Amino acid sequence: MTTNTIEINRLRYPMDDGKPVWLFGYGSLIFKADFPYLERREARIEGWSRRFWQGSYDHRGTPEAPGRVVTLIEEEGACCRGMAYRVSPEVFTHLDFREKNGYLRFMVAMHFADNRQTQGLLYIAAPDNAAFLGQAHESEIAAQIARSRGPSGPNDEYVLKLAEALRELGDHDSHVFEIERHLLGEE
Ligand code: SIN
Secondary structure (H helix, E strand, C coil): CCCECHHHHHHCCCCCCCCCEEEEECCHHHHCCCCCCCEEEEEEEEEEEEEEEEEECCCCCCCCCCEEEEEEEEEEEEEEEEEEEEECCCHHHHHHHHCCECEEEEEEEEEECCCCEEEEEEEEECCCCCCECCCCCHHHHHHHHHCCEECCEEHHHHHHHHHHHHHHHCCCCHHHHHHHHHHCCCC
16 A cells, blocks of 8 residues: 655665756755755656546545655656756655655656756556555546545645746646546536
8 A cells, every 4th residue: 555665765776976866856846845956847747648547545545545646757748847946956855755554766868948968867656556446437546535634735736836937937747637626526
């Protein structure tokens, strides 16, 4: 049900040189930057789609009643917009703790609005992690989210804040907006 990834992540992409690292956020890391950063820029990654397919046992749900949060699914031709932060390596201690429920660090190419490209780290909860819930219809995902809450607050708040942040980025994420629509009871 839960996999604590802290130790695994500590060994992935060691940052022994102490140099700042780019982090790409596509979910709560867009709207809740509870860590210090040196720089923050809108960015995108290619070949990945954002999906509410990861179970949340520690933030927006509980072990008895998991909520749903986003992860990334590989999809050819897809583009995922988000926020990039340049952070000191020490910040990953906090990030590894925050993302410990099944997320692993991966290195990706990220593109900025001016098309400059750089390598950066992001957190993905892969389908083989124990908290992965997988695909469901947006209406079912919304129904689960509507009844879930955890130590970080109600699950619907995560969706509404993410949708608002994506609108600010000018991203039309139909999966997220469809779940938001169900939560708001819109026809
Ligand atoms: C992210 O925001 O980049 C990862 C998923 C999350 O913490 O919501």
